[in-house]
Amino acid sequence: MAGFRTVVIQSPCKLTYKDGFLIIRGDEVRTVHISELHTLILDTTMVTLTGYLICELMHEKVNVIFCDEKRNPCGQVLPYAGSHDxxxxxxxxxxxxxxxxxxxxxxxxxxxxxxxxxxxxxxxxxxxxxxxxxxxxxxxxxxxxxxxxxxxxxxxxxxxxxxxxxxxxxxxxxxxxxxxxxxxxxxxxxxxxxxxxxxxxxxxxxxxxxxxxxxxxxxxxxxxxxxxxxxxxxxxxxxxxxxxxxxxxxxxxxxxxxxxxxxxxxxxxxxxxxxxxxxxxxxxxxxxxxxxxxxxxxxxx
Incomplete structure (x- = not known):
């Protein structure tokens, strides 16, 4: 099933991957199953991501949007090949x-x-x-x-x-x-x-x-x-x-x-x-x- 959730990251935190989940480690730890994600917006530059997480997000075709220091969208992560053909x-x-x-x-x-x-x-x-x-x-x-x-x-x-x-x-x-x-x-x-x-x-x-x-x-x-x-x-x-x-x-x-x-x-x-x-x-x-x-x-x- 295609993802349906939009998650916005606004506070300093570290994002990692484990067992199919996006792990958000900030003041508290939160988890979201990647299969539920449609869009992930990084609305702050104070975020650290692991390479493993980025690869899994691309594999699941999650829309990842990066924002600049003014919190305006400045870039997007897209896979090289979205389809087998x-x-x-x-x-x-x-x-x-x-x-x-x-x-x-x-x-x-x-x-x-x-x-x-x-x-x-x-x-x-x-x-x-x-x-x-x-x-x-x-x-x-x-x-x-x-x-x-x-x-x-x-x-x-x-x-x-x-x-x-x-x-x-x-x-x-x-x-x-x-x-x-x-x-x-x-x-x-x-x-x-x-x-x-x-x-x-x-x-x-x-x-x-x-x-x-x-x-x-x-x-x-x-x-x-x-x-x-x-x-x-x-x-x-x-x-x-x-x-x-x-x-x-x-x-x-x-x-x-x-x-x-x-x-x-x-x-x-x-x-x-x-x-x-x-x-x-x-x-x-x-x-x-x-x-x-x-x-x-x-x-x-």
Whole structure:
């Protein structure tokens, strides 16, 4: 069974491995069975890990995130090969059909915009209708950049006309933190499937090691946006981070089944890569819809 727990380490301690358990030695000793772990976040630099533990975490495909001295995510541990046929999958990935890539990107951007419209309903129903109209005109590959036009309207309406993603603010810090958490989960699942995170279907930045993950996470960004919208202008502190971490422990409905967001991400990555490999045809039910996010949280950190 795939891991489901998110564990956050915030105090100085030593992490070791014994008999299938993560051992946390700090002011007291705590244990977590590694098979239960989905994500381990080291939210302090005052942590010591054994090499044995790191190897076991990679073997179990646990998402391990390191944070810097400012407690912001700065790195992630991923195994070299997430699947027994990684080489074959990467060769197939390099030859994905341009037609399928363009068609999938069209579906992704259409749903991203519709999910943004769902968030905007809390601010203005009329503005939500306006942005939803952009989704109707998205072409294969989004050649007319409906994504960019929708984003400008979206952020200005939910956060105010003076808001810019380039500003240094608590709100942007929260967005960046939340997006980093989502990205790490997509990196984990893309790697576990045996694909290269560098080879995207739309993002092609030579300096971005996570082009494919950035592509696939787009319909899920609204989960972060909605939390940040509800937090208002508050300071980005430890409790704020907990609210964002809780996204991974939220139960939503995906493909008519109730599951954690982390599980939905794994299923979505499988569906999209199977489609790109030519193993399946795309269906509407494979996409992540705003209406299916029930926001039932089960924090376990």
């Amino acid at each position: 990684t080489a074959a999958r990467m060769m197939a990935q390099a030859n994905w059909s341009d037609t399928r890539k363009a068609a999938l990107w069209q579906q992704i951007i259409q749903q991203k915009i519709l999910n943004q419209a769902g968030v905007m309903q809390e601010v203005s129903v009329e503005a939500a209708r306006q942005i939803a109209a952009f989704a109707e005109t998205v072409t294969p590959g989004d050649a007319t950049n409906r994504e960019g036009h929708a984003a400008k309207v979206y952020f200005n309406r939910i956060f105010g006309k003076d808001f810019s993603r380039d500003l240094k603010s608590d709100r942007n810090a929260a967005l960046n933190y939340g997006y980093s958490l989502l990205l790490s989960c997509f990196n984990k699942e893309v790697t576990a499937r045996g694909y290269a995170t560098q080879l995207g279907i739309h993002h092609r930045n030579a300096y971005n090691s996570f082009n494919l993950s950035c592509d696939l996470m787009e319909p899920f960004r609204f989960l972060v946006d909605e939390v940040v919208l509800h937090q208002g202008e508050r300071t980005f502190d430890k409790e704020y981070k907990y609210e964002l971490l809780d996204i991974l422990n939220t139960e939503i409905c995906y493909q008519q089944q109730k599951m954690y967001v982390s599980t939905a991400i794994a299923r979505f990555v499988r569906n999209t890569t199977d489609y790109l490999d030519g193993q399946t045809e795309w269906t509407e039910g494979m996409m992540m819809h705003y209406e299916d996010a029930s926001h039932e949280s089960h924090r376990d950190v």
